[in-house]
Amino acid sequence: MRTNTVTEQLTAAGRAIEHDSFAIIDAEVGRHAYTAGQWPVVRRMIHANADFEFNGLTEFHPDAVDAGLAAILGGGARIVADVEMICVGLSASRLAHFGMRTHQFISDPDVVEHARAEDSTRAVQAMRKAHRLGLLDGAIVGIGNAPTALIELVRLIRDEGVRPALVVGMPVGFVSAAESKDRMAAVDAVPWIVIRGRKGGSTLVVAAIHALLGLAETRQRQAVRG
Numbered sequence: 001m002r003t004n005t006v007t008e009q010l011t012a013a014g015r016a017i018e019h020d021s022f023a024i025i026d027a028e029v030g031r032h033a034y035t036a037g038q039w040p041v042v043r044r045m046i047h048a049n050a051d052f053e054f055n056g057l058t059e060f061h062p063d064a065v066d067a068g069l070a071a072i073l074g075g076g077a078r079i080v081a082d083v084e085m086i087c088v089g090l091s092a093s094r095l096a097h098f099g100m101r102t103h104q105f106i107s108d109p110d111v112v113e114h115a116r117a118e119d120s121t122r123a124v125q126a127m128r129k130a131h132r133l134g135l136l137d138g139a140i141v142g143i144g145n146a147p148t149a150l151i152e153l154v155r156l157i158r159d160e161g162v163r164p165a166l167v168v169g170m171p172v173g174f175v176s177a178a179e180s181k182d183r184m185a186a187v188d189a190v191p192w193i194v195i196r197g198r199k200g201g202s203t204l205v206v207a208a209i210h211a212l213l214g215l216a217e218t219r220q221r222q223a224v225r226g
Contacts (some may be wrong), residue, residue, distance in 0.1 A: 003015070004214055004217045004218060004221070005217075006093065006094055006097045006217050007091075007094050007097075007210070007213045007214040007216075007217045008214075018047075021047055022043055022047065025043050025046050025047060025052075026043070028052070029043075029046070029052060029055050030055075032055050032056075034055075034058075034060075035065075037065035037066070037215065038058075038060050038064075038065055040211045040214065040215060041058070041060075041065070041193065041207075041208050041211040041212065041215075042054055042055060042058045043211075044207045044208070044210060044211040044214075045058060045204050045207045045208060045211075047207065048203050048204060048206070048207035049201075049203065049204065051199070053199070054195065054199075054204075057195050057196050057197055057199060058193065058194070058195055058196075059185060059193070059194050059195075059196060060192075060193050061185075061187075061188075061190075061191040061192045061193070062191075063191040064166060064191040064192060064193050065212070065215070066191075067165055067166045067191040068140060068165065068166040068191070068193075068212045069212065069215060069216050069219060070165070071138065071139075071140055071165035071166060072098050072100070072140075072212060072213060072216040073098070073216050073219065073220065075098065075099045076099045076100065076101075077098070077099075077100050077138070077139065077140060077165065078100070078101060078102075078103060078135055078138070078139040078140070079095070079100060079101070079102045079103070079139065079140045079141075079142060079209065080102075080103050080104070080130045080135050080136060080139045080140075080141045080142070080164075081102060081103070081104040081141075081142045081143070081144075081202075081205070082104065082106065082123050082126065082127070082142070082143040082144065082145050082146045082149040082150075082171070083104060083106050083144065083145040083146065083202060084104050084106065084107070085144070085145065085202040086102070086104070086142045086144055086202045086205050086206055087102035087103075087104050089202060089203065089206035090102060090206055090209060090210070091210065091213075094210065094213045095213075097213075097217070098213065098216065103130065103135055104126065105125075105126040105129045105130060106122050106123065106126045106146075107122070108126070108129065110129070111125040111126050111129055112125075114128070120148075121146065121148045121149075123145075123146030123148045123149035123152070124148050124149065124151075124152045126149065127149050127152045127153050127156065128152065128156075131156055131160070131162060136153075136156065136162045136163075136164055137162060137163050137164065138163070138164070138165050139164050139165060140164065140165055140166045140167075140168065140209065140212075141153060141164045141166070141167045141168065141169075142168045142170075142202075142205040142206075142208075142209060143167070143168070143169050143170065143171050143205070144168075144170050144171060144172065144200060144201050144202035144203070144204060144205035144206075145171055145172065145201070145202055146171055147171040147173055147175065147176040147177045147179070147180035148176065148180075149171070150167075150169045150171055150180040150181065150183070150184055151176065151179075151180045151183060153167065153169075153184075154180075154183045154184055154187060157187055157189060157190050158187070163189070163190060164190055165191070166190075166191050166192065166193070167184060167190055167191070167192040167193070168192075168193050168205050168208050168209060169181055169184040169192055169193070169194045170193075170194065170195045170200035170201065170204045170205050170208070171200050172198065172199060172200035172201040173198060173200075174198060177197075177198050177200065178196070178197050178198055181194040181195060181196060181197075181200075182196075193208055
């Protein structure tokens with residue numbers, strides 16, 4: 001059985017370890033209610049943190065996986081992140097295969113200046129800058145660090161008609177983290193993947209997007225075979 005070549009580990013030894021890890025997760029996870037499209041995303045998140053609680057804490061908008069795959073397979077999709085860690089964590093070769101680029105503005109001087117002037121956070125201003133630049137519509141937006149970024153994104157969706165292709169909303173923390181994800185999960189107009197509660201982080205956003213890239217490559221191969 002042929003496997004993916006772009007979104008897999010580069011060496012046979014690396015692929016074997018990853019596949020064995022996934023097999024262990026499948027054996028130990030017990031029951032879950034995820035679809036065949038959703039489970040690879042959750043499984044890779046569990047793999048990233050060795051935390052089985054993501055089986056249950058992870059929730060999907062009904063259109064999330066299909067929307068993410070459509071954006072990836074459409075070619076040239078943008079990924080807008082709240083922090084640089086997500087951009088660094090994503091595989092450059094996997095993104096290049098699909099013609100994708102990453103964007104983040106958290107440390108831009110104008111973002112810092114606006115945050116100080118308006119007594120807000122850099123994360124809020126970074127989302128506003130991405131909106132001003134026209135980068136949010138049609139993008140996969142990954143938020144793993146800053147709850148205020150996700151809260152602002154929800155506001156932009158509701159009040160200003162912003163329409164990302166998919167929101168991977170997984171900010172970690174104790175102040176507004178759970179609340180920000182609850183707000184995102186109440187949105188119907190835009191597909192999302194969230195982790196309920198305080199858990200989250202940039203590593204999990206990267207894992208979720210890598211899982212979607214893997215699913216996209218599988219779909220590409222199937223299309224070629226006809």
